[in-house]
Amino acid sequence: MPDTVETDVTSADTPEQLRSAMTDKLLAEGKITSDGVERAFRTVPREVFVPEAPARQAYDVDDVVITKRNGYGVAISSVSAPRIQAFMLEQADLQPGHHVLEIGSSGTNAAMIAEIVGDKGEVTTLDIDQDVTDRATRGLAGTGYDRVNVVLGDGEQGCADHAPFDRILVTVGAWDIPPAWVNQLTEHGTITVPLRMRGVSRSITLRRDGDRLVSVSAEMAGFVRMQGEGAHEEQLLLLHGKEVGLRFDEEPPTHADKLTGALDTARVEEWTGATVGQTEPFDSLHLWLASALPGFCMLSATSDTKLVAPQNRTACPAMTDGSSLAHLALRKVSDDPRTFEFGAHGYGPEAAKLAAELAEQVRVWDRSHRSGPGPQFTIHPAGTPDEQLGEGRVIDKRHTRITISWP
Template structure:
C-alpha cells in the first residue's frame, strides 16, 4: 500500500515541477523548499496546499474577485526572481496575504529586514499569527493602507507589491532607495504585468515584465467597467484617461449586425502565448481597452467569440470597436490557429485593420518586451508613448 506523501515531499515535488517549467535562482529555490506553504493555509489539505494554484483566504461579498488570496506558487517564484532580494536588504511588501510571501522574503533577506503591510485587519492578523507560529517573529506586520507604505522602517532596498497596482503613489518613491528595485503587478489598458523596475534618480526603469493576474489594491479608482448590454454579460474595462462612450458602443452591438472580420498573417500553436499582442498595442495606441464576454453572452451568440472571452484586447473609438479573435485553420498545421480582428460599428474596418497591424507588429518579434520608464507627475517624461496617471507617467518604447 502506498504511503501518503509528507508535506516536505509535496513541497519539494511542487518546487521540482516549477523548475521543470521555469527558471528559479538558487536562493529562491532554497526559500521555497524551506518555508512550509501549508502552515500558512491552515485547514487546507496538503495536496491542495502544494498545488500550483491560488487559494482564496478571504472572500469579497458582492465582488467578482476575492479580497485576499495566496498567490500561485510559480508566480510567487517569478516575482521573487524579478525582485532579486539580497541577504542584507531591507524589504517592504505591500499586501500581506497569508504571510507566506513575507516568510520567503525573510529567508532571502536573512540579514536585513522585512516589513509587510495590509489594509484588512483580518488578513494582517492571519499573517502575523502564521509568521509567529513558524519562527518569523522578526517580520514586521502593519495593518495599514498599502498605498501609504511603511515610512517608519524606510528607506527600503526592495519593495514588492502582491496586489494589482494601477498607479505608483508618491509615498513609495519616497521610501525606495536610489538603485533599489520595485516589483509590482502593474495594471494599464486592461492588462496586468509583473514589472521589475530599478530606481535611477527620478526614474523607474524596467528590465522585465511578465503576464500575471492579481486582486487590485484598495484605494485606486482609475479603472472603469461599463456594461455594453442590458443583461451585463458584455463589458468594457478602460482607464479614466481614455475616451470611451459605453452607451454608443452598446447601441452599436444592439443593432445585431454581423461582425466585420479581418485576418492577420500571424498563426499560433495550441499552447503558444499571444498576450504580447496586447502589450505591443499599448505601446502606441491609447484606444486599447479590455473586452469581457460572459459564457451567457457566448451561448446567446450576441457577438463573434473573442480570442479569450473573459479578457481580450479591444480597440475602442466612438461607437465602434474591434477585438482580438482566434480561428482554427487546419488541424495538421504546426500553428493551426490564426489571429485576427472582429469589429462592429461605422469605423469597424479601420479599427479592425489597426488591430491587425498591432498583431503583425507583434508577429515580427514575438518575444520583444518594451522598455518602461516611470516618472513622478511633474517630472519630464522620456521619449516614447506616454500614459498619464494622477501620480505617475508611464513611457513605453520598443
C-alpha cells in the same frame, strides 16, 4: 487563477514531500534560479499559513489559495501560487542583509523573504485588512519567523517607520506608483510590482534612474487588486443588456451611448496571415495592442452570446472610436486543426476601418515584436513635460506618467 480545493491528498504525501516536489518542479522549469529562493521554498512550511486548505493545494505550483472574499464573492486576499511567488522573488534579486517591504500580506511570502535576507536583514509586511495581518502574525509566529514586522496600514503610504528599503515587493495588483514607495527606497533599491496599464498587468522590477524608475524585468502576472487610497476601478460599459461588456482602464468614450447599436450591424472581418499554435503563448500581443491602439479596452462576453466571437471571452483586446468597435479574433486554419489565424472583427459604421487598424497592429507585432525582448517601462513623475518622456505610448496616472517603449 484557480481557486478550487484539491482534496485527493494521500497519507504518503507529507508536507515535507510535497514541499520538496514543488521546489524540484520549479527548479526544473527555471522559475527558481538562485540558492536563496530555493532554500526558502524548501524551508517554509506553507501549510501552516493556510490551515483551512489541504496540504496538496498549498504546494500545487499553480494553485492560489483564496483566504478572503468580499460580499460579492470576489477574492480580496489570497496566498499566491508558488510559481508566481518564485518568479517575483527572483525578479526582486533579494540578498542577505536587505531591508524589505512587502505590500499585501499573506505571511507565506514574508516568511520566504525573511529566510532569504537572513538575521541581518529586516522584513516588514503590510496590509490594509486586519484579518489578513492577524492571519500573517499567527502564521509567522507558528513557523519561527516572528522577527518579521507585521504592520496594519494602507499600502499607498508605504511604511515610513521601517524605511528606507533596499527592496519593495508589491503582491497586490497596483494601478500606479505612489510617491511614498519611491521616497522610502534606498538609492540603489528596486520596486517589484504587478502594475496595470490600460487593463493589462505585468510584474515589473523597477530601478532608480535619476528621478525616474526604469524596468529591468517584466513577467506576466495577475493579483487581487489593491484596496484603500491606491484602488482604481475600471469603467464598465455594458452592451445588449449584460451579454457584452467593455472595460476601460481610463475613461470610456464621451459618447459611449452610440455603441449601443453597433453590435446590431453586420460584422466585418479582417484576417492577418499571422498564426499561432494551440498551446503557443502570445501574451506579448495583448500588451502590444494595449500600447499601440487608440481607444483600447478589454471586451468580455457571456458564454452563450452569439453577438461576438472574441479571441478570449473573459478579457479580449478591443478598440472603439465611440460609435464602432473591433476586437481580436481567432479562426482555425483548415489544413491544421491545431493552428489558428489572428484577425479582427469590427462592428458599427466604422467597422472596416477599426478592424483594419487592429489587424495591422497584429501584423506589426508578428513582424517586429513577437520574438523580441519585450518593451521597457519607464515611470516618470506626474507633470513631466512631453519632450522629456522619450518615445513610446504614454499612460498618464495620478502620480506618474508611464512610457512603454518597444525596441
